[in-house]
Amino acid sequence: MNDTLFQKAVPLLERLEQAGYEAYFVGGCVRDYYLGRSISDIDIATSALPEEVKEIFPNTVDVGIEHGTVLVLHNGEGYEVTTFRAESDYKDFRRPEKVVFIRSLYEDLKRRDFTMNAMAMDRTGRVVDPFNGKEAIRHRQIVTVGKAEERFSEDALRMMRAARFASQLGFDLEDGVFTAICRNAGLMQHIAVERKRNEFEKLISGRFRKKGLKLLLETGLYIYLPGLESNKKELEKMLTIVCTSLTLQQMWLLIAVLVSGDKPVEFLKAWKLPSKTIKYLLSGLTWMKKRRETPWTQWDVYDAGLSVAVDVEKVHSVLYQDEDMTEQIQTLYENLPIKHRKELSVNGHDLCMWFQKKPGPWLRACLEEIEKAVLDQKTKNEKEKIKEWLKRCNRL
Ligand code: ATP
Ligand code: MG
Numbered sequence: 001m002n003d004t005l006f007q008k009a010v011p012l013l014e015r016l017e018q019a020g021y022e023a024y025f026v027g028g029c030v031r032d033y034y035l036g037r038s039i040s041d042i043d044i045a046t047s048a049l050p051e052e053v054k055e056i057f058p059n060t061v062d063v064g065i066e067h068g069t070v071l072v073l074h075n076g077e078g079y080e081v082t083t084f085r086a087e088s089d090y091k092d093f094r095r096p097e098k099v100v101f102i103r104s105l106y107e108d109l110k111r112r113d114f115t116m117n118a119m120a121m122d123r124t125g126r127v128v129d130p131f132n133g134k135e136a137i138r139h140r141q142i143v144t145v146g147k148a149e150e151r152f153s154e155d156a157l158r159m160m161r162a163a164r165f166a167s168q169l170g171f172d173l174e175d176g177v178f179t180a181i182c183r184n185a186g187l188m189q190h191i192a193v194e195r196k197r198n199e200f201e202k203l204i205s206g207r208f209r210k211k212g213l214k215l216l217l218e219t220g221l222y223i224y225l226p227g228l229e230s231n232k233k234e235l236e237k238m239l240t241i242v243c244t245s246l247t248l249q250q251m252w253l254l255i256a257v258l259v260s261g262d263k264p265v266e267f268l269k270a271w272k273l274p275s276k277t278i279k280y281l282l283s284g285l286t287w288m289k290k291r292r293e294t295p296w297t298q299w300d301v302y303d304a305g306l307s308v309a310v311d312v313e314k315v316h317s318v319l320y321q322d323e324d325m326t327e328q329i330q331t332l333y334e335n336l337p338i339k340h341r342k343e344l345s346v347n348g349h350d351l352c353m354w355f356q357k358k359p360g361p362w363l364r365a366c367l368e369e370i371e372k373a374v375l376d377q378k379t380k381n382e383k384e385k386i387k388e389w390l391k392r393c394n395r396l
Contacts, residue, residue, distance in 0.1 A: 021048040024120035084108035148180035156187035167212025188224035226270035
């Protein structure tokens, strides 16, 4: 074990062991280490109870204490330290609310979803792999811990997770896992949208995203995702689009263009996306339509904003196999005399003084005219020059 991220966290395992507890690296970080993928965050599992963890470390944050998770701050980094736990009493095909803390690593690994995610590594690099996760990784296969049918009916989200790991890692589903998902896809109706969205966003951002999307279609999981149920054809179209280079935001835009029809607000709201994202994507959808009709002008780029314009251009170019004009957009943007109305060097106050008038609807109209004049380079964006321009047009 030579990964520096692990090395940095070894002192935490040592401290827990010195206090008489067991402690291991677990879950995604061990899997990614074996895959040679970059490790995003380190999770630690321990036999110590949350209160015991808090006694050992001076700096902790209660991030999910009811689930046994304490965030330990160490050398400027945060590490999630979670007490070994078993999940019993699954109700309504959802993850249980109540967890039972236990002292056995094996039982903790047993409740995990896939064998590749059910490995633990101690501070010396020794791996505990009771369900042959390493072998599954070698065969690039997604295999459940225990019987697939049972595990999916305990928590139906695991089916979505299987598709998202296929999308991130390029792995195949073991035959039994695939069949069990086809049979149990309907249980997904019990899962909260937020949890579905979390996995869906990882799926559509994955390096092998087409594989993930194909699995959603083949297994019927798509039927239980907001706004996708009656859009099989459109989703199939996605499989023909080269979309791997798109960002998450651009993927949402692409999907919305393909499936949301004349009800984009309903579609985006059904996914419970943040209202800021919804607003952004709605603006993107409007510009997608315009982009089909006419190429970008300087005004368009100003109006849309650089970020929307670039996102729209990327999606437009992959969707319609059109030339990617992103560079031209960048140039148009760089050459804008102002990037935003706020940058105008006159304001309402100045105009009221110059015109000797009280504020009213005229003010807004006048500011818009000035904005247009500045953008069309009829005047420089300087107070005096704008005043001169107003005089030249006999406005003042
Ligand atoms: P990522 O790198 O995307 O975070 P991860 O494997 O760490 O991948 P998480 O969703 O962060 O995935 O979950 C952490 C670990 O918790 C998993 O590796 C798995 O062992 C376990 N786990 C998470 N969700 C479930 C679930 N629904 N059922 C069973 N085990 C789960
Ligand atoms: Mg994780």
